[in-house]
Amino acid sequence: MKPLMISGTGLYTPPEAISNQELVTAYNRYVAIHNRQHAGQIAQGQMEPLPESSCEFIEKASGIKNRYVVNKSGILDPEIMCPRLPERSNEEPSLQCEMGVAAARQALQAAGKNAAEVGAVMVACSNLQRPYPAVAIEIQHQLGIEGFAVDMNMACSSATFAIQSACDAIARGQARAVLVINPEICTGHLNFRDRDSHFIFGDACTAILIEAAETCTAQNAFEILSTRLTTSFSNNIRNNFGFLNRATPETINSPDKLFIQQGRKVFKEVIPMVAGLIRDHLAANDIAPDQLRRLWLHQANLNMNLLISKKVLGREASAEEAPVILDRYANTSSAGSIIAFHLHHDGLAAGDLGVICSFGAGYSAGSVIVRKT
Numbered sequence: 517m518k519p520l521m522i523s524g525t526g527l528y529t530p531p532e533a534i535s536n537q538e539l540v541t542a543y544n545r546y547v548a549i550h551n552r553q554h555a556g557q558i559a560q561g562q563m564e565p566l567p568e569s570s571c572e573f574i575e576k577a578s579g580i581k582n583r584y585v586v587n588k589s590g591i592l593d594p595e596i597m598c599p600r601l602p603e604r605s606n607e608e609p610s611l612q613c614e615m616g617v618a619a620a621r622q623a624l625q626a627a628g629k630n631a632a633e634v635g636a637v638m639v640a641c642s643n644l645q646r647p648y649p650a651v652a653i654e655i656q657h658q659l660g661i662e663g664f665a666v667d668m669n670m671a672c673s674s675a676t677f678a679i680q681s682a683c684d685a686i687a688r689g690q691a692r693a694v695l696v697i698n699p700e701i702c703t704g705h706l707n708f709r710d711r712d713s714h715f716i717f718g719d720a721c722t723a724i725l726i727e728a729a730e731t732c733t734a735q736n737a738f739e740i741l742s743t744r745l746t747t748s749f750s751n752n753i754r755n756n757f758g759f760l761n762r763a764t765p766e767t768i769n770s771p772d773k774l775f776i777q778q779g780r781k782v783f784k785e786v787i788p789m790v791a792g793l794i795r796d797h798l799a800a801n802d803i804a805p806d807q808l809r810r811l812w813l814h815q816a817n818l819n820m821n822l823l824i825s826k827k828v829l830g831r832e833a834s835a836e837e838a839p840v841i842l843d844r845y846a847n848t849s850s851a852g853s854i855i856a857f858h859l860h861h862d863g864l865a866a867g868d869l870g871v872i873c874s875f876g877a878g879y880s881a882g883s884v885i886v887r888k889t
C-alpha cells in the first residue's frame with residue numbers, strides 16, 4: 517500500500533469553560549432545591565435525600581478539573597441543567613458544521629492544502645445533531661470541497677474508525693486527501709442531574725487531514741504505518757436516544773435517553789481490551805513497546821490512561837510519553853485522543869513512533885501506529 521500521512525490537524529475549543537467548583541456549586545444548588553421540595557417524603561423515610569457532589573471526588577476519580585462547553589449559563593442553572601442554544605434556520609450553518617469548519621480550516625492550513633485538493637469529508641462523532649442532511653455534506657459545502665462526504669458514529673472511537681476509512685478511501689483511489697472531523701457536543705447528551713456522571717464530558721471539535729505521501733508537503737507530518745480496530749458488544753455505556761423514542765412517549769423523558777454507564781465495569785473491562793489491542797497491533801508490526809515515544813490515548817479517565825500506558829510499556833509512562841489533556845478538556849469523546857495528538861506532537865525526531873488510540877462505548881477501540889517523518 518502506498519504510504520499515507522497525517523499532514524495537518526486542527527482544534528476548535530468553545531469559548532466558555534466550567535471549572536469543577538462551578539459545576540459542583542450548581543449541582544449542589546439543584547440538590548438543595550430537590551431535597552427541599554421532597555422534604556416531607558424524606559422525613560417519612562419514603563425517599564432518600566440526594567447526596568451532594570464534590571470537587572475532591574471528581575478530580576481524584578477522573579483527573580478532570582475543567583471542561584469547555586458550547587453554553588455555560590444553561591448548564592449551571594439548576595432549573596435547566598442543559599446547554600441552551602438558540603434555534604437556527606435551515607439557511608444558517610448548524611453548530612456542528614461551524615465547529616467542524618473552524619477545525620478543518622486549521623488542519624488544511626497546517627497541511628498547506630486548499631479545499632480543491634481534498635476529495636472527501638468524514639464527520640465522525642458520538643452525537644450528530646440531526647440524521648440528515650449529513651453534517652459532513654454541510655461542511656463539505658461550506659468549505660467548497662468536491663467529491664463525497666459521510667457521517668459516521670462509533671462513540672468515543674469515532675476518530676480512529678474514520679481514520680481507517682479515510683486510509684482505505686485514499687488507498688483505493690477514491691479521494692486524494694480526506695478530512696476527518698470530530699465535532700463533539702457531549703454536553704447535549706449529558707445528564708447534569710446525575711451525580712455519578714455530571715462531571716465527565718466537555719465539548720470540542722478536532723480535524724485531521726490525511727493524504728498520500730506523494731502529495732504531502734507539510735514539514736510536521738506523520739506517516740500512518742497501520743490501523744487496527746476492534747469491537748465487542750456491551751451495555752455498560754449506553755444512550756437510548758433515537759427517532760423511535762416518540763413511538764413510546766411514556767418513556768421519552770427517562771434518564772436512559774441520555775448518557776448512562778456502569779463506570780466501574782467500564783474501567784475494569786476496557787483497560788485490558790485496549791492494552792491488548794495496542795500490544796497485539798505493535799507485535800503484528802514488529803514494533804517492541806519500548807520503541808514507542810508517545811501514546812496519544814483517548815481521554816476518559818486519568819487513572820485508566822495511567823494503567824493502560826503501564827500495561828503497554830511495562831512501566832509507568834512519563835507525562836511527555838502519554839500526554840493528558842483531560843484536566844482541561846474533560847472527556848470530549850472522539851475528539852480526546854486527537855486533541856492530545858494536536859497539542860502534543862512536537863519534540864519528536866524523524867523516525868520516532870507513536871500510537872493514537874481511542875476507546876469507548878460499543879465497546880469499541882481503535883489503534884493507529886504513526887511514525888514522525
Ligand code: CO8
Pocket residue numbers: 568569570573574577578642643671672673702703704705706711712713715717753775777778779780782783816817820847849875876877
Ligand atoms: N461526588 C462525590 N461522590 C461521588 C460522586 C460525586 N460526583 N459520584 C459518585 N460518588 C461516590 C459514589 O456514591 C461512591 O460512594 P460509596 O463508595 O459510598 O458507594 C463513590 O463515590 C465511588 O463511586 P464510583 O465507584 O462510581 O467511582 P469510581 O471511582 O468508579 O469513578 C468514574 C467513577 C470516574 C465514572 C470511573 O468509574 C470511570 O471513569 N470509569 C470509566 C468510564 C469511561 O471511560 N467511560 C467511557 C465513556 S465515553 C463513551 O464511550 C461514550 C460516548 C458518549 C459521549 C457523549 C455523551 C454525553
